[in-house]
Amino acid sequence: MPGPTAPPSRKSSEALPLIEFRNVGKTFARGALEAVRDVNLSVAPGEFLTLVGPSGCGKSTLLNMTAGLFLPTTGEVRYAGAVVADINVRVGYMTQVDHLLPWRTLAGNIAVPLEIAGRPKREIAAEVERLMTLVGLTGFGASYPSQLSGGMRKRAALARLFAYDPETLLMDEPFAALDAQMRLVLQVELKRLCRLLGKTVLFVTHDVDEAVALGDRCIVFTSRPGRVRQAITVDLPGDRDLRVLRYDPAYLAQCGALWRLLTPPVEPAVAPQGRRE
Numbered sequence: 001m002p003g004p005t006a007p008p009s010r011k012s013s014e015a016l017p018l019i020e021f022r023n024v025g026k027t028f029a030r031g032a033l034e035a036v037r038d039v040n041l042s043v044a045p046g047e048f049l050t051l052v053g054p055s056g057c058g059k060s061t062l063l064n065m066t067a068g069l070f071l072p073t074t075g076e077v078r079y080a081g082a083v084v085a086d087i088n089v090r091v092g093y094m095t096q097v098d099h100l101l102p103w104r105t106l107a108g109n110i111a112v113p114l115e116i117a118g119r120p121k122r123e124i125a126a127e128v129e130r131l132m133t134l135v136g137l138t139g140f141g142a143s144y145p146s147q148l149s150g151g152m153r154k155r156a157a158l159a160r161l162f163a164y165d166p167e168t169l170l171m172d173e174p175f176a177a178l179d180a181q182m183r184l185v186l187q188v189e190l191k192r193l194c195r196l197l198g199k200t201v202l203f204v205t206h207d208v209d210e211a212v213a214l215g216d217r218c219i220v221f222t223s224r225p226g227r228v229r230q231a232i233t234v235d236l237p238g239d240r241d242l243r244v245l246r247y248d249p250a251y252l253a254q255c256g257a258l259w260r261l262l263t264p265p266v267e268p269a270v271a272p273q274g275r276r277e
């Protein structure tokens with residue numbers, strides 16, 4: 001079956017969600033392992049959604065189904081109105097592992113999607129230069145991935161994702177392994193680019209602060225089988241300044257609320273029975 005086709009006319013697509021999970025369930029191991037159950041979720045075009053929930057609740061599985069890598073066992077995932085039944089070429093994927101090609105320079109890595117798209121050589125060189133500037137890697141085009149720091153590799157992976165220029169970004173804990181400063185630099189850059197280019201984003205994170213800082217909405221899942229526990233609209237402006245957010249009381253209040261939702265209640269200690277010595 002073909003994957004999602006061209007979007008419907010502009011007028012109707014404005015009213016439609018770009019991504020829809022309709023009663024989505026997914027089992028593995030011939031039904032023995034239920035990963036997600038009855039997920040219903042609509043994502044508007046240009047929306048930045050963060051997904052949080054316990055390990056194993058099916059967050060990556062939901063991204064994989066959006067990309068068409070897995071099909072749901074029950075229900076359906078729709079993209080621009082069409083059921084995702086094959087590889088969805090309108091999404092780009094970025095995971096914790098950067099998958100840079102070790103035998104290619106940084107510029108060569110960023111150029112891959114442009115080469116696949118058949119762009120002329122000179123155009124590719126200019127576009128790669130522009131993207132490297134965008135992510136703060138000017139001057140490192142001739143370096144190989146093994147010569148770069150973890151943060152630089154992540155930036156290169158981000159530049160390559162933007163070279164591919166997908167309509168929707170699926171990001172699975174992309175900044176998890178980075179130090180706090182580098183993570184902030186990339187968060188600022190990602191948020192800026194997504195706003196500028198009108199990208200739709202599904203961003204999985206275990207970091208509550210990151211979920212609130214980046215998201216327009218934050219979707220909280222239950223433990224496995226993952227179901228939507230709560231969808232929280234982040235009450236912060238779209239053009240929020242991530243560098244000063246940690247001093248914003250509204251941001252801190254939202255982080256606190258999300259923490260409370262995610263932290264399991266502490267079991268009261270049971271006093272030992274019997275005589276005191």
Ligand SMILES: Nc1ncnc2c1ncn2[C@@H]1O[C@H](COP(=O)(O)OP(=O)(O)OP(=O)(O)O)[C@@H](O)[C@H]1O
Binds near residue numbers: 029035055061
């Ligand atoms: N290809 C697969 N084959 C078998 N089981 C799978 C497969 N992919 C995921 N699962 C199982 O489905 C459940 C959900 O996995 P998933 O990776 O989606 O969780 P997650 O929420 O992304 O977890 P984490 O936060 O640890 O990354 C897990 O129990 C996992 O073992």
Ligand SMILES: [Mg+2]
Binds near residue numbers: 059061172
């Ligand atoms: Mg995962």
